[in-house]
Amino acid sequence: MPSLLILRHGEAGHSFSGGDHSRTLTSRGQEQSRQIGSWLSYSGLLPGATMCSDAMRARQTCIWVNEQLGEKAPTAYLDDRLYLAAPHGMLSVINETPEAVQTLLVVAHMPAVQEVSMELASVHSEEEPVIRMAGSWPTAGIAHLRFDKPWAELDGRDARLVAFHVPGAQTPGA
Template sequence: MTKTLILMRHAKSSWNHPGLDDHDRPLNKRGRRSAEVLGNWLRKKGYLPDEVLCSDAVRTKETLGGLRIDPDKVEYLPELYRATANQILRVLNRATGDMVLLIAHNPGIAGFAEGIVEEPPEHPRFLDYPTGATLVVEFDDDRWDRVKWRGGRVLDFVVPRELLQE
């Protein structure tokens, strides 16, 4: 049996409130639209997670809400806010679903994405992992606690700009 990870960076956030704490920044209009098209893409491709591990920041929660998916289990985790790649791996190792969506932030998510795959996708935006970037990775194991660096096979990678142009 395999496990599938959907690794998503939050959609574009707003900078319109200068005094607002970074953790509390919401999505902007483009971010809300990006979350919507990413949700459509996930449904079209059949990438429907049964578990979501999401940073507890406002913009990651709003990204998840904009996807309009209905997973069995959702956890909002403070340890995914400003998480390093190693911290993200530790969180993923505790997952229980078969298809897990993990939503977090740069720079940790970019480092995690690069480190978790056997070979990176041939995409010009993969290494900088822009807002809304979404990677789908499959692991040949039936337990998340055995997932290790360089163990994932890329199934898909997309950035919202590509979906908004369709």
């Protein structure tokens, strides 16, 4: 079964240039990202491909996650469509994933990460992670969804949310 990992970027600070697109991670955001990389490695959720917003904070999140994944980390594909994407725009990018990819990591922004994950979560999802994910999506929060159809056909209520993990939080079953 393919897995979709939807990650909100780590905590970001202010931009030195003044633009939102160039905001960088804080030291806490760097640590959150390293923790997500460790969690992915520990959980055996090694992405076969990574799609990342081209915003600086998302790119830096990928760097710190990949540092923890080491040689097994795929090179992130930067996609400007993920920056401030509407939920259906993000889902369209996900639908382009080649069928050979078994695990896709998407690094993007609120509110699309939460809205797409809620849209995809089927009635067969684990209840506790859905409730936590719906209530709040902190920086570096990550959803793990599984499904049994082609990437191109993923469109709504057809993926099972199996975990929602937040670095440093006590997350049962995640």
